[in-house]
Amino acid sequence: MQLLSLSPAATGGIVAVVVVVVLLLLVLIVMLATRYKKCPSDKVMVIYGKVGKASDGTARSSKCIHGGAAFIVPFIQGYSFLDLAPISIQIDLKNALSRQNIRIDVPSRFTVAISTEAGVMQNAAERLRSLNINEIQRLAEDIIFGQLRLIIATMDIEEINTNRDKFLEAVSINVEGELKKIGLRLINVNVTDINDESGYIEALGKEAAAKAINDAKKSVAEKNRDGSIGEADANTDMRIKVAAANSKAIDGENESKVLISQSNARLREAEADANRVAQSAEFIAQARANEEAYKAEQQAELERAKREKATLEADVIVNAQIQKQKAEIEAEAEAERIRRRAQGEADAAYAKRVADAKGQLEILSKQAEGFGKIIAATGGKSDDAVKMLIADKIEDLVAKQVDAVKNLHIDKVTVWDNMKDGKPTTANFLSGMLGAVPPLHELFKMNGMDLPDYLGKVAETTDEPNQIGAAKVEKKAAKPKADK
Numbered sequence: 211m212q213l214l215s216l217s218p219a220a221t222g223g224i225v226a227v228v229v230v231v232v233l234l235l236l237v238l239i240v241m242l243a244t245r246y247k248k249c250p251s252d253k254v255m256v257i258y259g260k261v262g263k264a265s266d267g268t269a270r271s272s273k274c275i276h277g278g279a280a281f282i283v284p285f286i287q288g289y290s291f292l293d294l295a296p297i298s299i300q301i302d303l304k305n306a307l308s309r310q311n312i313r314i315d316v317p318s319r320f321t322v323a324i325s326t327e328a329g330v331m332q333n334a335a336e337r338l339r340s341l342n343i344n345e346i347q348r349l350a351e352d353i354i355f356g357q358l359r360l361i362i363a364t365m366d367i368e369e370i371n372t373n374r375d376k377f378l379e380a381v382s383i384n385v386e387g388e389l390k391k392i393g394l395r396l397i398n399v400n401v402t403d404i405n406d407e408s409g410y411i412e413a414l415g416k417e418a419a420a421k422a423i424n425d426a427k428k429s430v431a432e433k434n435r436d437g438s439i440g441e442a443d444a445n446t447d448m449r450i451k452v453a454a455a456n457s458k459a460i461d462g463e464n465e466s467k468v469l470i471s472q473s474n475a476r477l478r479e480a481e482a483d484a485n486r487v488a489q490s491a492e493f494i495a496q497a498r499a500n501e502e503a504y505k506a507e508q509q510a511e512l513e514r515a516k517r518e519k520a521t522l523e524a525d526v527i528v529n530a531q532i533q534k535q536k537a538e539i540e541a542e543a544e545a546e547r548i549r550r551r552a553q554g555e556a557d558a559a560y561a562k563r564v565a566d567a568k569g570q571l572e573i574l575s576k577q578a579e580g581f582g583k584i585i586a587a588t589g590g591k592s593d594d595a596v597k598m599l600i601a602d603k604i605e606d607l608v609a610k611q612v613d614a615v616k617n618l619h620i621d622k623v624t625v626w627d628n629m630k631d632g633k634p635t636t637a638n639f640l641s642g643m644l645g646a647v648p649p650l651h652e653l654f655k656m657n658g659m660d661l662p663d664y665l666g667k668v669a670e671t672t673d674e675p676n677q678i679g680a681a682k683v684e685k686k687a688a689k690p691k692a693d694k
Contacts, residue, residue, distance in 0.1 A: 334393020
């Protein structure tokens, strides 16, 4: 047997056909899956388009499904959902004319929903599919208003007010019959109250209330009467029976008193014998108890004395030990405080000395650095640098010389002038005092230095220093003697 051999082109064509077929099948499966729709339990699915014919041979406009699922043929059929949620409608009917030509107000609340009944569900699909819930509510409200007015017009107010079940039954029958025509069903009717402008219903209520009150009062009076008669009969029987019982009770009490007296006599005799025996036993027991109590008290006093002695010794020894330990602890604490204070003072003094030394070193370093800069400014001539420093301090030196005689109070000095050669010597005294202050040149010479020439030179003089006359300086004396 020979195997058929295919060319590469033929093989590629077959593969392409297979791929296309697989893709078509996948697309078909996806399309079928997307067009298979399930209907939730709270909705009605309406399928419209070409949905077949009715039993009479006419074409149907739609197909309704409640529960289950259906396949929607593409391009031929469409679908939508009707919500089965209940719709609550408040009906405030006013001035409705009754059969007695009395206008009444009947406020009520109706609860309706889309019906799932076969024929009614078809009506909903045809008339309500494109309406929203508000439009459906308004449509149902108009139908209910009309039917309510029609029902009230056929009934009396007494019938509406007293036979509420009949009224609600008529409303349910008429209203639901009309609602089914548009695909709705009536779930509940609740009439809250019925009022009229003329007050007829109120008057009926007052009449019924008055009748009920009167009937109740009559019933109460009859019951009171029966009760009074029965009470009187009961009192008579009670008094008779009580009297008979009292008589028997008195006889029984007398007999009981005799028996009680005899029993009391025997009791007193027995009590006397028992008291005699008990007193004897009590005296003996008391004596024994006193003896045992005395011995116990004596033993207790001995034990108490031992305990007090031990307590006293313990208190003295413990207090002494506590005082000793307290003194030792305080001495150690005081020694520690002294040591720490001495250590702190030593550390503080050392730190102060170190700080002073650092400050002095910093000052001298800065002065040396400044003096070096002055020498550099004078071209390396140290004498000129010293002269510049002295010139800078000359004002302070002069101020020190002035301070030497600044506080001398001349008005506190009494001078007796003996007039030498006919001239007063007070001036020589003052110049001598001023001469006692060393001149600036001499002050520098004492320190081995010379002032620069630009500060002036000392003139050479041959005059001998003025002799200071002998003057006696003392504090203010007593008053001078008067001339004879």
